[in-house]
Amino acid sequence: MKKFFLVLLVSVALTAAGIGVFIVTFDLNRFKPQITLAVEKAIGSPVKIESLKLGWSGGVVFGLNKLAVYAGRQPMDKSIATLDRANVHLKLGPLLRKKLEVVSVTLVRPRLNIVKDENGLVRVNGIHPPPGAAQAPKAGPPGRASLVQSFSVGALRIENGEIGYLDRTGQGALKRIAVKDLDVTVKNLSFINPVDFEAKFSLLSSSQNMSLKGRLLVPSPQGPYTLQDFELKNDLSSIRISELSDAVPSMKNSGLVEPIRGVLEVSIGRLAVSSGGLGDLNAALALKGGHFQVRSLRSAFEGVTLQADIHKNDLNLRKFSAGFAKGTLEAQALSRNYVSAASQTRVGIKADRWELEAILPTPKPGRPQLHGNLSMVFNGDAQGLSWSSISNTLNGRGRVILTDGLVVNLNLLKMVFDRLSKVPGVSDALNNDLPPGYRERLSKSYTVLEPLDFNVDIVNGEFLFPELRISSMGFQMAGTGRASLAGAVDFQAALFLDPELSRILLSSVPNMQYVANSQGLVAIPVRVTGTVQNLSVEPDMDFILQKVLFEKGQELVGKVLEKALNKTGETTHKNILGKLLQ
Numbered sequence: 001m002k003k004f005f006l007v008l009l010v011s012v013a014l015t016a017a018g019i020g021v022f023i024v025t026f027d028l029n030r031f032k033p034q035i036t037l038a039v040e041k042a043i044g045s046p047v048k049i050e051s052l053k054l055g056w057s058g059g060v061v062f063g064l065n066k067l068a069v070y071a072g073r074q075p076m077d078k079s080i081a082t083l084d085r086a087n088v089h090l091k092l093g094p095l096l097r098k099k100l101e102v103v104s105v106t107l108v109r110p111r112l113n114i115v116k117d118e119n120g121l122v123r124v125n126g127i128h129p130p131p132g133a134a135q136a137p138k139a140g141p142p143g144r145a146s147l148v149q150s151f152s153v154g155a156l157r158i159e160n161g162e163i164g165y166l167d168r169t170g171q172g173a174l175k176r177i178a179v180k181d182l183d184v185t186v187k188n189l190s191f192i193n194p195v196d197f198e199a200k201f202s203l204l205s206s207s208q209n210m211s212l213k214g215r216l217l218v219p220s221p222q223g224p225y226t227l228q229d230f231e232l233k234n235d236l237s238s239i240r241i242s243e244l245s246d247a248v249p250s251m252k253n254s255g256l257v258e259p260i261r262g263v264l265e266v267s268i269g270r271l272a273v274s275s276g277g278l279g280d281l282n283a284a285l286a287l288k289g290g291h292f293q294v295r296s297l298r299s300a301f302e303g304v305t306l307q308a309d310i311h312k313n314d315l316n317l318r319k320f321s322a323g324f325a326k327g328t329l330e331a332q333a334l335s336r337n338y339v340s341a342a343s344q345t346r347v348g349i350k351a352d353r354w355e356l357e358a359i360l361p362t363p364k365p366g367r368p369q370l371h372g373n374l375s376m377v378f379n380g381d382a383q384g385l386s387w388s389s390i391s392n393t394l395n396g397r398g399r400v401i402l403t404d405g406l407v408v409n410l411n412l413l414k415m416v417f418d419r420l421s422k423v424p425g426v427s428d429a430l431n432n433d434l435p436p437g438y439r440e441r442l443s444k445s446y447t448v449l450e451p452l453d454f455n456v457d458i459v460n461g462e463f464l465f466p467e468l469r470i471s472s473m474g475f476q477m478a479g480t481g482r483a484s485l486a487g488a489v490d491f492q493a494a495l496f497l498d499p500e501l502s503r504i505l506l507s508s509v510p511n512m513q514y515v516a517n518s519q520g521l522v523a524i525p526v527r528v529t530g531t532v533q534n535l536s537v538e539p540d541m542d543f544i545l546q547k548v549l550f551e552k553g554q555e556l557v558g559k560v561l562e563k564a565l566n567k568t569g570e571t572t573h574k575n576i577l578g579k580l581l582q
Contacts, residue, residue, distance in 0.1 A: 028052040028062070039067075044128030045080075046070040059103055062088040069126040080126040084109035104155040113164040120169055151191060158184035161201075177247040181208050191218055194228065204247065205238040214268075224274035232266040236290070250386075255294035262290030262304060283310040290322070299325040299358040313337045327353035327373070341384055347396075349378045353403075368410035368535040372449070375401040380458055391461040391485050398456050405449030412447040412537060413438075413474045416495060416524060419541045420505075429508035438501065441473050448472055461485055474498055477526060491528035495539065496521045514547050 029052050040047045050066030064086040068079035085108040094101040113125040161182035167175055182201040189195050198213035214230035239260050245252045265286045272279030290304025304322040308315060315338035320331040328351070335345040354374040363369040380396015383389060421427040434442075450471040457464040463483040468491070470477040479493025497505070502522045505512045517523045525540035 028054045042129065043069065043126065044130065045126045046073045048079075057089065059092050060090045062090070071126065081112040081124070082110070083107060102153040104157065105153055106157045106159065107161070108159045110158060110161045112162075113166065116165075116167045116169060116172070118168050153189040154187070156184070156186040156189050158182060173248055173250060175247060175249055177203070179203060183208075191220055202238075203234070204240055204243040206240070207238055209235040209238045222275075224272055227268060227271040227273065230266075230268040230271070232264075234264040236260045236262045236264060255296050257293050257295055260292060262292075263288050280312045281310055282312075284308070285310070296361060297359055298361065299355075301329070310338075313339070324351075325354040325356075325358040327351065327355065327375075329354075339385075341386075341389070343385060344381065344383055345390075346381045347379070349376075349398075351376045363409075363534050366409055368537065369408050370405070370535065371408055372405035373403045375403075378458070394458055394461045394485075396458045398458070400452070400454055400456055402449070402452040405452060407447040407449065407535070409445060410447055410535070410537065411442065411444055412472065412495075414442045415537065416475070416497075416539055417442065419539045420524075420544070422541060422545065423509065423511065425509040425511065426505065429505055433504045433508055435500070438474060465491070468493070474501055479526075481528070487531040489528060489530060489535065493526050493528070495524045495526045497524075515544055 032049055032052055035052065036047055036049050039049075046069070048066075048068045048070070049064065051064075053063040053065070055061040055063060064083070067083040067086070069081040070078070071080050085106075087104075087106045089103040089105070091101040091103055114122060115125050116122045161179075161184070163179045163182065165174070165177050180202045182199065184199040185197065187196045194215045194217045196213075196215050198211070200208045200211045202208045203210050210233070212230070212232040215228040217226040217228065237259065241251075241256055241258050241260070244256075245254075265288075266283060268281070268283045271281055271283075285306065285308040287304060287306035290306065291300060291302055292304065293300035302323040305319065306317070307319040308317045310316075313336070315333075315335040317331065317333040317335075320329075320333075322329045330350045330352075331347065333345055333347040335343050337343045338345075352375050355371075356374055357369070357371045360369065376398055378396055378398035380394060380398075382395070383393040417426075417430055421430070452468075452470065454465060454468050457466065461484070463485075465481045465483075468477075468479060468481060470493075475495050475497050477493045477495045479491060481489065481491030481493070483489045496502075496517070499521065502516065502520055505522055506516060506520065512522055515522055515524065525543050526537065527540065528535060528537050530536040
């Protein structure tokens with residue numbers, strides 16, 4: 001019995017050794033022309049393979065070195081897809097029983113490009129399978145179903161891969177993009193059990209900045225597919241704006257500047273994918289530690305936190321908060337049919353103590369600019385996805401509060417007095433009768449504003465101020481106006497001098513009574529135009545001069561008429577002149 005087992009053991013050892021020697025010494029390159037031809041027939045493009053080998057490493061290992069795919073045979077100098085190395089590891093025992101059990105497949109440095117052509121067809125560049133090859137057969141050999149069911153790969157690994165995408169239709173938002181430094185691990189690849197996968201790669205970055213993992217259920221090659229427990233994590237700190245703008249052309253006008261920071265996380269519990277498209281999407285998005293800045297603003301959005309949910313066709317921004325302009329910003333939004341051009345979005349915004357000088361661009365030297373701390377709340381709605389659509393359909397209502405208001409490079413009271421000096425007697429009255437407090441105020445190069453608190457309506461992207469009052473030492477302005485999202489301002493108001501200044505002018509310059517209101521306050525029409533960072537404030541002196549001259553002239557003509565007609569009593573010069581002018 002011992003001799004029998006000894007002989008059996010020696011026989012097995014010799015057989016294994018013989019198989020090992022056969023595998024090691026077998027020259028697979030002899031079959032390279034046939035294998036190359038088979039690959040070319042399968043993909044429909046010329047192929048070059050540098051070498052093939054058969055080895056042993058706990059099982060049979062089929063190896064391939066340097067595969068390149070070309071667009072045509074002449075010339076074959078520039079490949080359109082490459083693979084540096086591939087290894088397929090098979091179990092020997094099942095192979096001897098004519099069964100295929102793949103332990104692992106490893107692909108090193110694969111390079112390929114996916115193209116969406118002018119007709120909208122998506123294909124892998126260089127892959128042109130024969131007509132009908134992509135169609136699932138209506139019926140097949142009896143063993144086909146069992147073969148699909150028995151197919152399994154213990155592990156699939158991709159090392160340092162690269163996949164490019166190009167949209168030639170000219171219609172998609174994404175023009176071109178490349179996934180680089182791609183490392184993928186897929187475990188238990190089969191059509192029976194869920195397939196676990198994870199990947200790391202670089203996207204719009206020079207280093208790996210994105211990772212994802214999840215589980216995929218593939219009941220058959222034709223689908224449908226079910227994605228489960230999917231998680232994505234993206235480090236935004238290494239994103240290059242130039243690559244982002246090249247990938248998404250619409251981002252060229254975004255004004256984003258580097259650096260961008262933050263960690264974006266996306267999770268999907270379950271998502272079905274079939275030939276009919278995506279099933280109902282339920283996902284959660286989160287952003288932590290975000291940092292963004294646009295070129296048109298001096299201040300960046302810092303410490304950005306975002307929490308959002310996607311349920312079917314609706315996007316719910318549950319929380320958005322950020323530090324901005326030395327203050328804070330909070331927002332919430334709900335977008336119905338968010339991927340549609342006809343999407344409906346409801347938004348609520350709260351801003352607290354923004355420093356205007358930390359927001360607005362640097363003004364031209366010497367030009368007036370508004371400073372202060374801005375707080376506001378806004379609730380409204382808009383339609384569409386593009387900024388042009390949103391800005392033209394934005395409607396809502398809000399409240400604005402401005403504290404510590406200051407208009408630099410402009411003393412509004414001094415400017416008004418300078419203009420009023422054209423009226424005879426005003427200059428002497430200001431020089432002789434103005435109290436010291438007002439004289440000191442006129443020596444400043446700025447205008448201090450009292451706190452503002454007013455409502456604003458937004459209609460089709462335009463800010464409307466139905467009633468705005470601005471107060472400062474020596475005057476008050478009241479009127480209506482409008483402003484655009486681009487910052488253009490148009491405000492028409494009346495400027496009322498305070499009671500003391502009005503008394504001084506009216507007592508010293510009687511002609512000023514013609515521009516006083518019923519309360520005895522001197523009233524001057526004023527128009528504010530330009531932009532917030534380049535304001536233009538102009539009193540309507542033509543109106544003042546015409547008013548004074550007309551009323552004074554009317555009075556003088558009336559006196560002449562009264563004297564000529566020798567009229568007294570109830571019939572005044574105004575009555576007479578009025579009758580003459582009828």
